[in-house]
Amino acid sequence: MARFPTLFLALLIASPALYATFVTHQLDLQTGLLRLLIAVPVAAVMLALFRLVTRDYGKDDERKKEPSESDGDEEPLRAEAVAGEPFPQRRAEDAQ
Template identity: 75%
Template sequence: MLGMARYPTLFLALLLASPALYAGFVTHQLDAKTALLRLLIAVPVAAVMLGLFRMVTRGYGKQKDEQAKRPPEEGTAAAGDHEPLRAEAVAGEPFPQRRSADNE
């Protein structure tokens, strides 16, 4: 469903309701029933918040279907060859190469 019984959901609900729980059980400025009611209200609110977050981040880190199914272009490596691209970035003057004859 919305994942109301998941640990992250319950932890977020506890975090959201912590001021009411503190006021209800530690400082006694709030009735205990009211504090627990606020915790019960915080559980579905946290489930919706985390559900929206999961929905937004569901596709991150996955290849898109059109990129995965695209055939390789001519002159490039075959689909099974996954050799990393090697490149060199130079900013300014390159470092001089050290040779063993330079140290003598």
């Protein structure tokens, strides 16, 4: 929970309260620091959810690079998708 990105995000979340505490003196010190203290676990949860969503990103690329455990003599499967008739090609003379 005390990782640098977590603390940075907590500072970013609590920056309006810290600004109001230390610069404009509209909040007292206890309130500003309490808001920073509340922002730390909120930032930790937000970053944990982000890491959870993005943890498998790019793993398929690593699996493709690894050689398969089969003989290796097999030709890879190739497929072609065809959807309807192809568009007729237009020549410059047809446009006039």
